[in-house]
Amino acid sequence: MALAKELRALHLVALRRGGDPLVHVAKERLDLADTFFGGCHSAANNGHERFLVTDRIGAVQTLRRTPLYERHAARGARLVPFAGWEMPVQYTSIVAEHRAVRASAGVFDVSHMGQLSLAGEGAHDYLQARLSNDLDRIGDGQAQYTLLTNERSGIVDDLIAYRRGTDDYLLVVNAANVDADHGALGETEDVSAEWALFAVQGPEALERLGIELEPFTFREDEVLGIRCLVAGTGYTGERGCELGCAPDDAVALWDAILERGIVPCGLGARDTLRLEVCYPLHGNDISPERTPIEAGLGWACALDKEFTGVDLLRRQKEEGPAEKLVAFVMEEKAIPRQGMRVAEGGEVTSGSLSPMLDVGIGLGYVRAELADPGTTLTIDVRGRPKAARVVKKPIYRREES
Numbered sequence: 001m002a003l004a005k006e007l008r009a010l011h012l013v014a015l016r017r018g019g020d021p022l023v024h025v026a027k028e029r030l031d032l033a034d035t036f037f038g039g040c041h042s043a044a045n046n047g048h049e050r051f052l053v054t055d056r057i058g059a060v061q062t063l064r065r066t067p068l069y070e071r072h073a074a075r076g077a078r079l080v081p082f083a084g085w086e087m088p089v090q091y092t093s094i095v096a097e098h099r100a101v102r103a104s105a106g107v108f109d110v111s112h113m114g115q116l117s118l119a120g121e122g123a124h125d126y127l128q129a130r131l132s133n134d135l136d137r138i139g140d141g142q143a144q145y146t147l148l149t150n151e152r153s154g155i156v157d158d159l160i161a162y163r164r165g166t167d168d169y170l171l172v173v174n175a176a177n178v179d180a181d182h183g184a185l186g187e188t189e190d191v192s193a194e195w196a197l198f199a200v201q202g203p204e205a206l207e208r209l210g211i212e213l214e215p216f217t218f219r220e221d222e223v224l225g226i227r228c229l230v231a232g233t234g235y236t237g238e239r240g241c242e243l244g245c246a247p248d249d250a251v252a253l254w255d256a257i258l259e260r261g262i263v264p265c266g267l268g269a270r271d272t273l274r275l276e277v278c279y280p281l282h283g284n285d286i287s288p289e290r291t292p293i294e295a296g297l298g299w300a301c302a303l304d305k306e307f308t309g310v311d312l313l314r315r316q317k318e319e320g321p322a323e324k325l326v327a328f329v330m331e332e333k334a335i336p337r338q339g340m341r342v343a344e345g346g347e348v349t350s351g352s353l354s355p356m357l358d359v360g361i362g363l364g365y366v367r368a369e370l371a372d373p374g375t376t377l378t379i380d381v382r383g384r385p386k387a388a389r390v391v392k393k394p395i396y397r398r399e400e401s
Helices: 002-017 022-028 069-074 094-103 123-128 175-184 205-209 247-259 267-276 310-319
Strands: 039-043 050-054 060-064 078-082 085-090 106-109 114-119 142-149 155-165 168-173 196-201 218-223 226-231 240-245 263-265 323-330 346-353 360-367 376-381 384-391
Touching: 060 085, 069 078, 069 247, 085 094, 085 267, 094 106, 094 263, 094 267, 106 247, 106 267, 114 123, 114 175, 123 168, 155 175, 155 226, 168 175, 196 205, 196 247, 205 240, 226 247, 240 247, 267 346, 267 360, 323 376, 360 376, 360 384
Parallel strands: 106 263
Antiparallel strands: 039 050, 050 060, 078 085, 106 196, 114 168, 142 155, 155 168, 196 240, 218 226, 226 240, 323 360, 323 384, 346 360, 376 384
């Protein structure tokens, strides 16, 4: 209950401060946590593996903890419920952590992400028939962004496929969608419990780790004395890598990363970073009710092959969608939030204050005729109309020196 009161107090303070990034913590990203409010108490499971909370209807739910829970708590991280896990949303401030990633390097504990494995004869063909992108375009040691779609062409999840061999794949999926993905890909094995995962991101990330790595490639290697899967992937728009290791090695690897002067960052900064570069968030910007064509993810769909929902996508690409996901920047002082209405027709799906641009930014679905860059939109910000402008993605671009 103390956590619930603290977060609600943060929200009230943030509303009074207007542009303060605490709004983002207490409202948008912690809206998920709100479903757990009502009461909390700890439960012993190997000392600190589980955390019980009571939701609004009195049902007890269990939050999972990553191997780094004690490290996060010792550093004073603000821990919140997220996608069934108790995760750090920030250590110092979202803005400071965000800017550290843009300027140098930051590390995120993303061990809540799920991993599905499929190996053996026919694995490639099985996934090729179910994932939207063309796995024939990547070779061993390469990774690919792809989508899992349903019969209505909605996006069940967006994920990364790592090709370890001709018939050997590892899929990294969103934490909230592990069960749905595993259900849709019934031949896969859920190996999430075998992995801890860190994202080390920023222009100095690879140099500080002492590794060289091309984007969307991966290999097994030793990093700072720990055996890892080292992948040139991430969710911030910066160069860097994701490091997957055994859970028993997680604390040692985390400590070694921090010793390199890399800043620990929470999920709050991860969200503002991805929003500045217009990476979609499943559950906000993409969902089983939205198609890749509407979301601007047609580039991740190989429409010349067969996969679930492809016929509708082919028609939608030819005819054009009724709505499109656009990026926008506020023209007036205001911070857009998920669920706010667009007066001309549409809804905000993600919004925040941009730590790099110091203006309100967001993503949202609007009628297709309103999707061109330069179009003026009116966002209903808590009952007050505020002007915004559609911009070309990404919203933030690093200035070339």
